[in-house]
Amino acid sequence: MYSLDLIKPDGRRLTLYARQEINPEITAPSPFDAPLNASPHLRWHPLRGEWVTYAAYRQGRTFLPPPEYNPLGVTTDPAHPTEVPAGDWDVAVFDNRFPSLGGVSAVPPALIVPSKHAGGHCEVVVFTKDAAASLGALPLAHIELLLQVWGDRTDRMAQRQDIAYVLPFENRGAEVGVTLHHPHGQIYAYPLVPPVPARMQQEAQRYYGEKGSGVLQDLIAAERRAGLRMLYEGSHAVAFVPACARYPYEVWVAPIEPVESFIRLTSDQRADLARALKTVLLKYDGLWQRPFPYLMAWYQAPVDGQAHPESHLHAEFYPPYRTRDRLKYLAGTEIAAGFFAMDALPEEKARELQQVEVALE
Amino acid sequence: MYSLDLIKPDGRRLTLYARQEINPEITAPSPFDAPLNASPHLRWHPLRGEWVTYAAYRQGRTFLPPPEYNPLGVTTDPAHPTEVPAGDWDVAVFDNRFPSLGGVSAVPPALIVPSKHAGGHCEVVVFTKDAAASLGALPLAHIELLLQVWGDRTDRMAQRQDIAYVLPFENRGAEVGVTLHHPHGQIYAYPLVPPVPARMQQEAQRYYGEKGSGVLQDLIAAERRAGLRMLYEGSHAVAFVPACARYPYEVWVAPIEPVESFIRLTSDQRADLARALKTVLLKYDGLWQRPFPYLMAWYQAPVDGQAHPESHLHAEFYPPYRTRDRLKYLAGTEIAAGFFAMDALPEEKARELQQVEVALE
Numbered sequence: 001m002y003s004l005d006l007i008k009p010d011g012r013r014l015t016l017y018a019r020q021e022i023n024p025e026i027t028a029p030s031p032f033d034a035p036l037n038a039s040p041h042l043r044w045h046p047l048r049g050e051w052v053t054y055a056a057y058r059q060g061r062t063f064l065p066p067p068e069y070n071p072l073g074v075t076t077d078p079a080h081p082t083e084v085p086a087g088d089w090d091v092a093v094f095d096n097r098f099p100s101l102g103g104v105s106a107v108p109p110a111l112i113v114p115s116k117h118a119g120g121h122c123e124v125v126v127f128t129k130d131a132a133a134s135l136g137a138l139p140l141a142h143i144e145l146l147l148q149v150w151g152d153r154t155d156r157m158a159q160r161q162d163i164a165y166v167l168p169f170e171n172r173g174a175e176v177g178v179t180l181h182h183p184h185g186q187i188y189a190y191p192l193v194p195p196v197p198a199r200m201q202q203e204a205q206r207y208y209g210e211k212g213s214g215v216l217q218d219l220i221a222a223e224r225r226a227g228l229r230m231l232y233e234g235s236h237a238v239a240f241v242p243a244c245a246r247y248p249y250e251v252w253v254a255p256i257e258p259v260e261s262f263i264r265l266t267s268d269q270r271a272d273l274a275r276a277l278k279t280v281l282l283k284y285d286g287l288w289q290r291p292f293p294y295l296m297a298w299y300q301a302p303v304d305g306q307a308h309p310e311s312h313l314h315a316e317f318y319p320p321y322r323t324r325d326r327l328k329y330l331a332g333t334e335i336a337a338g339f340f341a342m343d344a345l346p347e348e349k350a351r352e353l354q355q356v357e358v359a360l361e
Numbered sequence: 362m363y364s365l366d367l368i369k370p371d372g373r374r375l376t377l378y379a380r381q382e383i384n385p386e387i388t389a390p391s392p393f394d395a396p397l398n399a400s401p402h403l404r405w406h407p408l409r410g411e412w413v414t415y416a417a418y419r420q421g422r423t424f425l426p427p428p429e430y431n432p433l434g435v436t437t438d439p440a441h442p443t444e445v446p447a448g449d450w451d452v453a454v455f456d457n458r459f460p461s462l463g464g465v466s467a468v469p470p471a472l473i474v475p476s477k478h479a480g481g482h483c484e485v486v487v488f489t490k491d492a493a494a495s496l497g498a499l500p501l502a503h504i505e506l507l508l509q510v511w512g513d514r515t516d517r518m519a520q521r522q523d524i525a526y527v528l529p530f531e532n533r534g535a536e537v538g539v540t541l542h543h544p545h546g547q548i549y550a551y552p553l554v555p556p557v558p559a560r561m562q563q564e565a566q567r568y569y570g571e572k573g574s575g576v577l578q579d580l581i582a583a584e585r586r587a588g589l590r591m592l593y594e595g596s597h598a599v600a601f602v603p604a605c606a607r608y609p610y611e612v613w614v615a616p617i618e619p620v621e622s623f624i625r626l627t628s629d630q631r632a633d634l635a636r637a638l639k640t641v642l643l644k645y646d647g648l649w650q651r652p653f654p655y656l657m658a659w660y661q662a663p664v665d666g667q668a669h670p671e672s673h674l675h676a677e678f679y680p681p682y683r684t685r686d687r688l689k690y691l692a693g694t695e696i697a698a699g700f701f702a703m704d705a706l707p708e709e710k711a712r713e714l715q716q717v718e719v720a721l722e
Binding site: 043044045046047048049050051052053054055056057100101111112113165167169170171176177186188190194195196197199200202203204206207215216219222223225226243244245246295297299316318327329330331332333335336337338339340341342343344345348 | 405406407414418461462473474526532537549556557558560561563565567580583604606658660677690694696697698699701703706
């Protein structure tokens with residue numbers, strides 16, 4: 001993997017990644033001239049016992065893009081710079097212009113609840129230069145590179161004392177609120193371990209303490225023995241609809257052996273994880289012969305300098321559809337109680353996805 | 362409050378409530394002839410440490426309703442019975458035909474994760490006979506009656522040994538997935554305290570243990586002193602945008618003094634709570650001069666027979682809009698991490714709602 005670190009005119013960082021050497025003459029564009037000097041802040045939610053971040057920005061300059069303008073496409077017209085340059089790169093990562101976390105440290109407003117500057121960092125990950133592609137359509141070697149990029153970003157964040165947890169994710173599709181359709185994801189690096197990973201960490205630690213093995217490791221072994229919900233089973237990685245799915249087409253992708261983060265993946269594991277991931281994405285798009293929306297989140301261990309034998313890197317996909325034409329709305333019981341109600345059985349949904357034939361290159 | 366308990370032809374229970382005596386000759390209709398004999402089951406999610414319920418039903422009989430058929434409207438054509446009879450009632454509550462919890466106890470499927478019958482109970486609450494009304498449009502006395510009804514339902518559930526938590530809620534609007542626009546809500550009675558109330562309970566208990574006062578009680582006092590986010594301030598109840606709002610137009614409604622459940626409200630508190638609730642609902646609908654969608658959830662103490670001085674009955678409203686034209690999608694950070702990011706300040710949203718003038722009758 002080759003990489004090139006650049007600074008944008010507005011001060012944000014850009015890293016280009018490629019499978020081949022990158023021309024060091026490339027310069028970083030930006031649609032914005034000057035720094036935003038944004039300073040999001042956190043407020044304590046005393047009833048839920050969690051922090052909420054507030055980032056109320058207004059875009060600084062008048063911005064009249066041409067009709068076809070794609071801020072994540074490569075810059076072709078210097079009069080309308082985008083977020084990424086033309087050139088021989090495969091994946092690009094840059095600081096989010098409107099971060100929910102990070103930005104400039106400033107004194108937070110005085111409030112009736114505790115508040116503080118929202119430390120952390122938000123990045124955008126452009127998966128490919130090809131605006132018409134999708135993550136699943138990329139060659140396996142390109143997907144492997146992306147897994148390496150997520151590792152490099154996690155590693156960089158892990159060096160920072162102010163960051164506790166790194167979450168790479170992709171929101172895909174208008175159904176989940178995505179307005180830019182160029183293939184891309186985001187990375188949130190949190191100044192604390194957020195509620196869901198904290199809960200998962202607590203459960204994994206308890207299980208590991210009791211059994212001496214990983215909770216996901218043991219679940220994967222049980223799913224493989226049961227067989228009926230598996231979507232991909234390679235020598236190092238698997239994909240399956242979990243028996244406890246909370247979304248109709250929920251799928252998990254993971255290395256078979258517990259690996260605590262992207263940083264620790266071997267190249268064999270990474271290659272097979274790319275195959276598992278591509279298989280799921282092709283099955284999703286093949287199911288109804290149209291782009292399949294989802295939220296894809298990659299869970300890994302907190303970056304606290306400790307060993308985490310209980311943690312097990314994996315992706316969870318939460319698609320918003322429950323049938324071809326019907327969305328699953330999160331409503332009363334899910335949102336208000338955190339208690340999920342499913343009107344489909346994971347076994348049935350797994351069968352639908354199993355029947356979609358896919359060909360890896 | 363008057364009430365009449367009835368049994369539908371398919372075995373489900375119906376209770377009619379009114380401010381005046383109800384004709385005891387009324388009989389309970391049902392769109393369905395026979396019991397469903399549904400048996401939802403729970404599966405354990407080992408990574409999150411929570412139960413998920415599975416209720417995969419298919420509607421039992423061919424059902425061809427006329428175009429204007431409203432299952433929550435009163436039955437006018439005996440050939441097409443609805444869920445509620447005509448007659449002199451104000452609020453109706455009946456067993457959900459397709460419950461996520463409850464139904465017939467049966468042996469759950471053998472699985473690789475722990476499973477069990479999904480105990481509990483799901484009810485539908487018809488707020489009014491008037492299909493064209495809305496909760497906020499109802500007279501104050503009618504809203505007070507509804508608060509009493511929620512108390513009666515909570516009280517009935519509290520008698521059952523198999524129920525641990527009662528959550529009345531309303532999903533309103535197509536934006537949150539509602540297909541039946543007749544004003545109605547639901548009640549989920551859980552066999553366990555679900556994740557969000559469990560977390561809130563834990564935080565409230567810790568706070569009460571440390572300070573000897575309620576966390577919401579103290580927050581309400583601080584909001585009243587601060588003043589800038591208040592929407593209603595009566596002698597017994599308040600409504601406000603909380604300083605720690607996670608949704609742009611989030612509003613909380615509560616009695617000022619801690620009351621652990623609907624059962625314990627005094628009539629003065631109930632009357633003022635109805636005023637606070639109606640004020641919020643009228644402000645919502647007045648904001649953009651159109652019906653304002655939301656999820657409204659009422660949190661109260663677990664029904665475990667213990668005293669809960671730390672608990673404080675209140676409603677939280679989560680509207681899906683962040684501006685007149687834009688929805689707030691819950692995406693990567695909210696869904697995957699449980700960490701909320703707001704691009705609006707609660708103070709600004711409170712000001713918008715404060716400026717909407719409303720007249721209580």
